[in-house]
Amino acid sequence: MFVLVNLKTYPCDPVAVAEAVRDVNETTDARLAVAPQAAHLERVAETGVETWAQHVDPIDYGSNTGHALAESVAEAGAVGTLINHSEQRLKLADIDGSVQAARRADLETVVCANNPAQIGAAAALGPDAVAVEPPELIGTGTPVSQADPDVVEDAVNAAAGVDSEVSVLCGAGISTGDDVVAAGELGAEGVLLASGVAKADDPTAALEALVDPL
Numbered sequence: 001m002f003v004l005v006n007l008k009t010y011p012c013d014p015v016a017v018a019e020a021v022r023d024v025n026e027t028t029d030a031r032l033a034v035a036p037q038a039a040h041l042e043r044v045a046e047t048g049v050e051t052w053a054q055h056v057d058p059i060d061y062g063s064n065t066g067h068a069l070a071e072s073v074a075e076a077g078a079v080g081t082l083i084n085h086s087e088q089r090l091k092l093a094d095i096d097g098s099v100q101a102a103r104r105a106d107l108e109t110v111v112c113a114n115n116p117a118q119i120g121a122a123a124a125l126g127p128d129a130v131a132v133e134p135p136e137l138i139g140t141g142t143p144v145s146q147a148d149p150d151v152v153e154d155a156v157n158a159a160a161g162v163d164s165e166v167s168v169l170c171g172a173g174i175s176t177g178d179d180v181v182a183a184g185e186l187g188a189e190g191v192l193l194a195s196g197v198a199k200a201d202d203p204t205a206a207l208e209a210l211v212d213p214l
């Protein structure tokens with residue numbers, strides 16, 4: 001299972017969480033990675049953890065003030081990027097452009113979507129993976145894999161119907177090992193989570209509990 005920890009803009013210490021993700025990754029067969037804010041990418045990548053960006057824009061080098069250029073994100077140490085997170089929604093054409101920009105910079109891609117129909121559309125753009133996240137469950141601690149299993153299964157089927165090479169993650173409310181196991185049983189190859197680790201008093205303990213049953 002792929003466990004991708006998004007730090008959003010939570011007021012956590014990004015390096016401390018990155019070190020926890022790096023260390024717990026050494027103890028498990030699961031693949032763990034962390035997605036800090038753009039301003040923290042370099043410091044996080046220096047810990048040796050697998051580092052992801054939270055977003056890249058559909059742009060090339062040039063006059064694009066305030067945008068995230070895929071090449072710069074890669075130079076800062078990211079090996080992958082989220083695209084179209086529920087908190088950073090893009091138009092379809094811009095999702096396509098961001099996937100292409102990420103590919104140009106050799107960044108792995110996870111395109112997020114609200115529901116199975118959007119997952120099918122996202123999969124058609126050729127990302128490495130898609131992540132289904134019902135917005136109403138994000139940050140609630142109510143896990144999508146248990147509260148809304150149909151949305152995960154339907155997303156897995158929607159992606160498979162478009163491109164069987166695109167793997168499916170699920171996210172929203174995932175915070176325990178049981179939630180991750182449930183996601184796997186529904187066909188997800190990974191989970192995207194944030195508050196369960198970024199807001200934990202002890203991120204290492206939270207991560208250990210997440211991967212314990214895997």
Ligand SMILES: O=C[C@H](O)COP(=O)(O)O
Nearest residue numbers: 006139172173193194195
């Ligand atoms: O990127 C992560 C997702 O939005 C899930 O967030 P959450 O684990 O706090 O529900």
